[in-house]
Amino acid sequence: MIPFEYQRATDADSAVAALAARPRAVFLGGGTNLVDHLKLGLLRPDLLIDVSRLPFDTIDALPGGGVRIGAMVRNSDLATHALIRRRYPMLAQAVLAGASGQLRNLATTGGNLLQRTRCRYFLDVTTPCNKREPGAGCSAIDGHNRDAAVLGASEQCVATHPSDMAVALAALDAVIQVHGPDGTRAIPLTELYRLPGNEPARDTMLRHGELITAVELPDLPIAARSTYRKVRDRASYAFALVSVAAAVDIADDVIRDTRIALGGLAHQPWRATRAEELLRGAPATQDVFRAAADAELAPARPLAHNAFKVPMAANTLVAVLRDLTTRDS
Amino acid sequence: MHAEITLRVDGQTRVLTVDTRTTLLDALRERLGVMSPKKGCDHGQCGTCTVLLNGRRVITCLSLAVAQDGADIITAEGLGDGEALHPVAQAFLDHDALQCGYCTPGQICSAVGMLAEAAEGWPSHVTTDVATGTIELDGEEIRERMSGNLCRCGAYVNIVAAIRQAAAQSDR
Numbered sequence: 001m002i003p004f005e006y007q008r009a010t011d012a013d014s015a016v017a018a019l020a021a022r023p024r025a026v027f028l029g030g031g032t033n034l035v036d037h038l039k040l041g042l043l044r045p046d047l048l049i050d051v052s053r054l055p056f057d058t059i060d061a062l063p064g065g066g067v068r069i070g071a072m073v074r075n076s077d078l079a080t081h082a083l084i085r086r087r088y089p090m091l092a093q094a095v096l097a098g099a100s101g102q103l104r105n106l107a108t109t110g111g112n113l114l115q116r117t118r119c120r121y122f123l124d125v126t127t128p129c130n131k132r133e134p135g136a137g138c139s140a141i142d143g144h145n146r147d148a149a150v151l152g153a154s155e156q157c158v159a160t161h162p163s164d165m166a167v168a169l170a171a172l173d174a175v176i177q178v179h180g181p182d183g184t185r186a187i188p189l190t191e192l193y194r195l196p197g198n199e200p201a202r203d204t205m206l207r208h209g210e211l212i213t214a215v216e217l218p219d220l221p222i223a224a225r226s227t228y229r230k231v232r233d234r235a236s237y238a239f240a241l242v243s244v245a246a247a248v249d250i251a252d253d254v255i256r257d258t259r260i261a262l263g264g265l266a267h268q269p270w271r272a273t274r275a276e277e278l279l280r281g282a283p284a285t286q287d288v289f290r291a292a293a294d295a296e297l298a299p300a301r302p303l304a305h306n307a308f309k310v311p312m313a314a315n316t317l318v319a320v321l322r323d324l325t326t327r328d329s
Numbered sequence: 330m331h332a333e334i335t336l337r338v339d340g341q342t343r344v345l346t347v348d349t350r351t352t353l354l355d356a357l358r359e360r361l362g363v364m365s366p367k368k369g370c371d372h373g374q375c376g377t378c379t380v381l382l383n384g385r386r387v388i389t390c391l392s393l394a395v396a397q398d399g400a401d402i403i404t405a406e407g408l409g410d411g412e413a414l415h416p417v418a419q420a421f422l423d424h425d426a427l428q429c430g431y432c433t434p435g436q437i438c439s440a441v442g443m444l445a446e447a448a449e450g451w452p453s454h455v456t457t458d459v460a461t462g463t464i465e466l467d468g469e470e471i472r473e474r475m476s477g478n479l480c481r482c483g484a485y486v487n488i489v490a491a492i493r494q495a496a497a498q499s500d501r
Contacts, residue, residue: 003330006349006395028396035352035391036372048349050396076385079459080451086460096454100477101443102376105385106392236454236476 001038005047012056012179012211015049020181020209027051027211029072029111032103037116041125042132052108056213059083065219068177071110071212075099075165078109088217090226090245094168097230100237110212113166113176113192116203117159117267118239120144130156131200138200146305147239150313151266151297157200158303160264161193162239167263168228170271171245173218180210189215193268203267222249222257225327229320230263231312240264242313248284248324255279255288255325262296262313272296275317284325286318293317334398338363339407347394354378356394357404365405365434369479376478377435379442380404386442388477405434408441417441417495424491428482436478440492443474444499466496 006028009015019025025047028034037043056070059081067083078084079095099107121127121139128137140148140158148158166189174189192204206212217223226247232238243263249256258279260272275292282288293314300310330349335342338361345360354371357363357380366389369377373391380389381403408415414422417440427433447466452459455473464470471489480488 001350004349005330006332006393008396008398028393031393031396032373032388032391035393038350039372048393052396076446076451080449085452089459092452092459093454096452096456096459100376101446101474102379102386102388102439102477103373103391105382105387105442236473 001041002044002046004045006050007047008050009054012054012213015051015054016179016181016209016211018047019049019211022047023208025049029108030074030106031111032099032107033111033115040123042123051110051211054213062216067217069109069215069217071108071177071214073109075104075107075109075112076101078165079104086224088168088172088220088223088226090223090228090247091165091168091172091217093228094164094230094243094245097228097240097243098164109165109215112163113169113212113215114204114206115163118162119147119159122159131159131196134199134201141303144305145303147241147264148303148306149266150300150302150306150309151262151270152195153267153301154196154198154200156198157196157267159196159200159267161203161266161268163269164228164230164240164243164263166193167243167261167269168245169215169217170269171226171247171259171261172220172223173259175216175218176212177214177216178206178210179213180207184213186216189269190271196267200267220247220259222247222259225249225324226259227320227324229316231316242309242316244313244316244320246317246320246324248321250284250325253284253325255282255284260296260317262317265300265309265313272317274298279321284321286322289318289321290314292321332395332398334395336361336394336397336399337401339402339404349393349395351394352390353392353394353397353402354389357389357402363404363406366438367431367435369432369435374479375432375435376439377432379435379438379478381438381442384445386439403438405437408437415441416498417444417492420491420495420498421488423494424487425484426487426491427480427484432478432480432482436475436480436488439475439478440495443471444492444496447474447496448499466493468493471496
């Protein structure tokens with residue numbers, strides 16, 4: 001690990017200004033992903049600006065019915081908050097499905113959003129990786145690609161985004177509040193993450209110096225009937241092979257509205273807009289669920305070792321829709 | 330690059346100067362001689378470095394010491410009152426919940442933190458209804474909540490039994 005300076009931020013303005021002035025500076029939140037990257041040699045910053053004690057650490061009801069989650073709220077506090085558990089259960093479930101109790105007590109909301117892929121080649125500095133070193137090549141495309149993306153990947157990168165929380169936020173129409181050198185801006189979560197394209201080193205649309213200060217959830221009554229289902233190699237403490245976040249509003253066996261996002265399949269949490277369109281106004285039957293799932297996954301382009309993800313994702317989505325539409329409440 | 334920090338460790342105030350690259354785990358073990366948090370994977374995957382940080386269980390290998398300036402830390406050796414063992418440590422002895430013992434201090438700290446979380450009503454991944462869930466610490470809940478602590482000897486069956494005993498004691 002090369003030496004670096006450490007500064008503790010006292011307010012957002014000075015933190016953003018200090019970072020913007022130094023091309024190799026990075027923000028430090030809970031550290032659970034960043035410190036690992038320092039150890040692995042993936043990241044060589046010359047300055048860490050610790051934003052974890054900035055006062056963005058509360059969850060507040062908004063006047064219009066939504067909820068604002070401060071970026072420094074720890075994952076545990078997010079998952080166990082009464083407002084989140086009652087009004088957006090899929091989000092509480094998604095956070096609880098990720099990492100371990102000890103990690104969730106450290107990890108922040110903003111840091112969870114900005115965690116990086118667990119692609120084994122990205123994490124191994126002895127192998128070529130376009131995300132780590134642009135132009136070096138992708139080792140995963142013809143290598144061990146069981147965990148790789150099946151949707152939206154490029155010739156340069158087949159990495160997946162690892163966050164469970166972000167999948168629920170994508171389904172919930174969350175908006176990210178950002179503080180930057182030129183002021184503040186709001187980014188819908190579904191526009192925060194990029195597909196890899198020709199620039200796989202860039203995970204998100206954020207610019208150097210921009211700090212996430214909050215995540216805002218809209219008033220979304222449909223989310224009270226929602227769930228997050230994660231499929232993984234172990235019962236606990238493993239990243240998703242595939243996951244589904246879904247909310248359904250049903251009346252007289254007809255789907256009035258729905259929100260769906262898929263995890264483990266792409267470089268970003270995958271908002272399932274095709275499936276949503278087919279489901280809205282349709283009868284809540286197994287055939288309809290299957291057709292919607294198949295339509296969403298029709299563009300999938302699996303590699304040598306991850307073709308199983310396509311039927312696994314479709315089956316999981318069908319199962320989740322069946323469960324949500326046959327519940328009593 | 331160095332910084333002076335103050336940590337309260339097992340009830341004692343310790344002032345030390347650390348390289349900014351030092352993890353909390355290395356500060357505890359290498360600088361302060363507090364050896365009960367163990368270094369297993371050093372990448373946040375095994376839980377053997379778990380301590381209680383400001384009352385909550387955390388791993389210490391992925392946290393920089395400099396970022397924890399002012400923290401109150403309790404390690405496994407600080408859990409007892411000096412005379413009697415902490416009830417969770419006693420339960421591990423009663424149930425023979427270890428073989429080599431390397432993961433045990435982390436398991437015990439994690440269990441103490443986990444029992445406090447459950448007492449606060451925190452749901453887990455296996456809680457059926459996160460919205461209203463009342464928490465009953467059965468075997469499934471304990472296994473899920475302790476999944477961040479690995480035991481290569483495979484003492485899990487007795488670890489779960491020990492924690493069930495400790496949970497029943499704390500209910501009384």
